Amino acid sequence: MKKFCLFLVGIIAFFVLLANIGPLLGxxxxxxxxxxxxxxxxxxxxTGTKILWGIIAFIAISFSIANVxxxxxxxxxxxxxxVYKNWNKTKEHKEDIIDADDPFTNFERQWNSLNK
Structure with missing residues (x-):
């Protein structure tokens, strides 16, 4: 179910990106x-050149505002x-997480390593 939701969100995001590629380039x-x-x-x-570059900057800023x-x-x-980063992420199980501060967990791990 999680993969399906990620796939659905990814498809929607792809089409939104595709629809807005023109404004993005603009x-x-x-x-x-x-x-x-x-x-x-x-x-x-x-002074004349400053006025010219000021007008060009104003027009370019206007185009930027139009491409919001x-x-x-x-x-x-x-x-x-x-979505790409979370696609293959596995769920962490409680059994896989080892608490390093728990003395009983450390004892069990050391006991299992001695018995091997």
Whole structure:
């Protein structure tokens, strides 16, 4: 049942990621353009060039805001990662966990090693 639920969540996350791949790419491009425009804005000394880079940065930030649904794609990619990590994880049984502070458990383990 756990594998089926993980599979179902993984399929849903995959389709959400696939549906939002366009906004994700748009967000990535607009963030790169914004970074480059701000970097050039800080580097230049000319007032006209600063205005030009400021306008470019403003337009790129506007495109970034328009691509906010890309956050769903990032969340879906993270969910796919978690599903992938938990796919083959085994359930720990109480018998497998050995308490190192329990003297009786340590005695039983040492007694079994002596009897071998």
């Amino acid at each position: 967000l990535a491009v607009s963030l790169v353009v914004t970074y480059y425009a701000v970097k050039e804005f800080m580097r230049t000394d000319s 649904p890309a956050i769903l794609a990032v969340v879906a990619a993270y969910i796919l990662y978690v």
